[in-house]
Amino acid sequence: MKFMRQRMIWPYIVDFYCKELKIVIEIDWETHNDKQEYDEKRIKYLKSLWLEILVYTDEQVLWNLEWVCEDINRQVKTRKEWN
DSSP states (O other), rough: OEEEEEEEEEEEEEEEOOOOEEEEEEEOOOTTTTOOHHHHHHHHHHTTOOOOOEOOOOOHHHOOOHHHHHHHHHHHHHHHHHO
């Protein structure tokens, strides 16, 4: 599956997006800590478009990348089965 980086899903930009499976991947860096209300609104909107939102912390990506990749693979496999 093809994931595109920094894609616009109006009015937001997501970190990664797979159009075929309708999966969004967000990496929640420390700069997001003070934007909890904004993030909740954003995720609610994206889910209203029937998108699956996968959110990983910066620490997970930096220190446990193998697990993050395995989790993404599991989610992709599940979405493929649904489609």
